[in-house]
Amino acid sequence: MNIKNKLFFGIGLLVAMIVMLVVLSIINLQVLTATDPESPAAYPALHRALIWISVFGVACIVIGIVLLIKLPRSINDPIRTLVNGILEIADHNYDKRLNLGMNEEFSEVAVSFNRMAERLSEYQKSALSDLIQEKKYSEAIVNSITEPILGLDKERIVLFANEGALTVLNLKREQIIGLSAYDLALKNDLLRRLIRELGQHDEKKEPLKIYADNKESFFQAKYIPIYMVPTGETEQHYIGDVISLQNITEFKELDSAKTTFISTISHELKTPISSIMMSLKLLEDSRVGSMNEEQQMLSKNIKESTDRLLEITGELLKMTQVETGKLQLSPKITKPIELIDYAVKANRVQAERFNCHIEVEYPEKIAKLFVDSEKIAWVITNLLSNAIHYTKENGRIIIGARQIENVVEIFVQDFGKGIDPRYHQSIFDRYFRVPGTKVQGSGLGLAISKDFVEAHGGTLKVESELGKGSTFTIRFAV
Numbered sequence: 001m002n003i004k005n006k007l008f009f010g011i012g013l014l015v016a017m018i019v020m021l022v023v024l025s026i027i028n029l030q031v032l033t034a035t036d037p038e039s040p041a042a043y044p045a046l047h048r049a050l051i052w053i054s055v056f057g058v059a060c061i062v063i064g065i066v067l068l069i070k071l072p073r074s075i076n077d078p079i080r081t082l083v084n085g086i087l088e089i090a091d092h093n094y095d096k097r098l099n100l101g102m103n104e105e106f107s108e109v110a111v112s113f114n115r116m117a118e119r120l121s122e123y124q125k126s127a128l129s130d131l132i133q134e135k136k137y138s139e140a141i142v143n144s145i146t147e148p149i150l151g152l153d154k155e156r157i158v159l160f161a162n163e164g165a166l167t168v169l170n171l172k173r174e175q176i177i178g179l180s181a182y183d184l185a186l187k188n189d190l191l192r193r194l195i196r197e198l199g200q201h202d203e204k205k206e207p208l209k210i211y212a213d214n215k216e217s218f219f220q221a222k223y224i225p226i227y228m229v230p231t232g233e234t235e236q237h238y239i240g241d242v243i244s245l246q247n248i249t250e251f252k253e254l255d256s257a258k259t260t261f262i263s264t265i266s267h268e269l270k271t272p273i274s275s276i277m278m279s280l281k282l283l284e285d286s287r288v289g290s291m292n293e294e295q296q297m298l299s300k301n302i303k304e305s306t307d308r309l310l311e312i313t314g315e316l317l318k319m320t321q322v323e324t325g326k327l328q329l330s331p332k333i334t335k336p337i338e339l340i341d342y343a344v345k346a347n348r349v350q351a352e353r354f355n356c357h358i359e360v361e362y363p364e365k366i367a368k369l370f371v372d373s374e375k376i377a378w379v380i381t382n383l384l385s386n387a388i389h390y391t392k393e394n395g396r397i398i399i400g401a402r403q404i405e406n407v408v409e410i411f412v413q414d415f416g417k418g419i420d421p422r423y424h425q426s427i428f429d430r431y432f433r434v435p436g437t438k439v440q441g442s443g444l445g446l447a448i449s450k451d452f453v454e455a456h457g458g459t460l461k462v463e464s465e466l467g468k469g470s471t472f473t474i475r476f477a478v
Contacts, residue, residue, distance in 0.1 A: 078109075085113055094121035148219070148245040154238055156181040156195065168210050168219070168245065194243055198223055207248055218252040219245040269313045276306050318448050327455055329372040336369060336401040336410055337362055343380040344399065347388060355393050358384075361400030367408055367478040371456050376474075379449040379460075380410060383472045386445065387414035390470070408476050415469035424462055 081098060088096040094117050098110040142149055148164035158176050166173060169190055176184060185192035190210065197205055208219045222244040227236040280303055284291070291299065344358055351358055369376075380399075387397045391414045398413040419427065419434060426432050428450045431443040446460075453460045453474055464470035 082109060082113065085117075089117060089120065094118075147247060150194070150243040151240065152181055152198075152243070153240040158184070159240065165245070194221060197221065198241060198243070207252065208245070215249075217247060217249045220248050221245055269309070273306060273310050273313065276302070277310070280306065312444075316444070318452075327451070329375070329455060331370050331372050331456070334369050334371055334373040334376075336366060336408060339369075339373060339377045339380050339410065340399055340401065342377040343384045346381045347384050350385060350388050351397075354388050354391065356388050356391050357394075357396045359396060359398045359400075361398055361402075363402060366401055366403045369408060369476055369478065371476065372452075375452045376456070379452050379474065380412070382445045382449050383412040387412050387416075387470075387472075390414055390416035392416065403478075406478055408478050409473050411471055411473045413469065413471040418466040418468050419462065419464040419470050420466060421464070424464065427462065428460070 085096050085098050096117055098113050142151075142160055142162045145162055146164055148168050149160075149162045150165045150169075151159040151161070153159055158179055158181055161169070161171075161173070161176055166176070169176070169188060171184075171188070181191060181195055185195050190208070193208070205221060208221060210217050210219055224242045224244065225238060226240050226242060228239050229236050280299060284299055340360060340362070344360065347358075384397070384399055387399075391397055395415055397415075399411070401408065401410045403409070423432075423434050427434065428446050430447040432447075433443045450460045456476065458474055458476040460472065460474055462470060462472050
């Protein structure tokens with residue numbers, strides 16, 4: 001019997017009992033009114049009427065109580081069972097099944113619920129199988145990569161590490177997976193450095209020197225932040241980082257071989273160049289004999305080419321000093337004006353040849369510098385020489401110094417054609433030359449200048465705009 005029939009049956013039965021009770025009471029009332037109350041025959045009739053009224057009254061009360069208890073329970077119990085089943089499903093217990101008896105409405109609900117739970121269980125098993133397969137596939141890909149790779153979540157818990165990472169970290173898989181990288185870093189120097197540099201994405205990092213595979217190796221660390229868009233959202237959320245170590249040992253060895261070769265060649269070239277210059281001076285000596293005009297022109301060209309060759313070899317030697325870490329500084333207290341005067345005097349002949357006007361701007365009071373005057377003077381000389389080459393005839397160049405709070409700046413400003421903003425960073429790279437440049441050069445001057453300045457803890461920057469010239473500025477903290 002369904003709930004609606006139960007309700008109608010219970011209410012109907014109760015109403016029928018009440019009606020019978022009322023009818024019986026009316027009949028008994030009529031019997032009593034038709035009988036003489038003082039007659040002895042009236043007592044049995046009155047007694048029977050009271051008995052029947054009491055019986056039917058008690059029956060109505062019992063039936064009402066039974067309906068009050070049974071009827072709501074017959075509705076609430078299946079609903080409560082259904083709610084509990086839904087909660088079980090919400091907790092991913094897909095093995096839950098319902099049995100709501102013979103109730104017509106709820107039996108259909110139970111059948112539908114059980115069918116849904118069965119399909120969810122099948123889907124879970126299928127999805128779990130797919131996830132396990134995908135996880136194994138991902139692990140196989142990560143482990144197939146020879147370069148060390150380490151994955152961390154945003155709490156710095158180690159999620160995965162391939163064989164290469166385990167080798168360089170000298171750890172086993174069970175000693176790292178699922179553990180805090182901070183805790184592991186306390187006893188692992190390499191991991192401690194990787195974690196420390198993890199938050200320094202914008203800084204230039206030196207290669208890591210690691211002893212792996214029974215030899216000394218060099219690795220360049222790359223830090224890749226990982227973002228994900230959660231289901232139902234549109235914005236990305238940071239979920240962790242992947243640390244990749246690129247083995248650059250081969251490139252480091254090639255670079256070292258290149259540096260050694262350049263250093264050797266540059267050093268060996270100095271001897272024949274010096275011999276050429278000595279022979280040229282003897283040739284120009286009038287005591288040996290006078291030269292005609294054509295010979296003097298050839299001698300001048302030879303001298304210019306020899307000076308340029310000597311300058312290039314000097315730059316190459318300075319570059320190899322920087323690359324091999326053999327750059328030695330001899331700092332002393334120096335006035336900025338001394339460095340500027342040296343650069344102006346060194347470029348005087350060149351400025352006269354290009355008919356350039358050099359203006360010096362220098363304040364009355366400025367702090368002294370504690371630098372290697374020879375190397376910083378070379379840097380300023382190189383910057384001024386470049387400015388002369390890129391300045392038009394009868395043009396002007398400004399060289400000077402200024403102090404802004406605790407920073408001393410030495411600048412060289414020209415009003416030439418300027419540098420395209422795309423090349424503002426590249427011009428400090430070794431061997432780089434701005435496309436379309438007609439001025440000859442090795443492409444090393446600015447690179448070496450930057451290395452010299454940074455070795456003193458300073459910075460070398462450029463500000464330039466096409467058609468308006470360039471300003472190179474050296475900054476030192478005092």
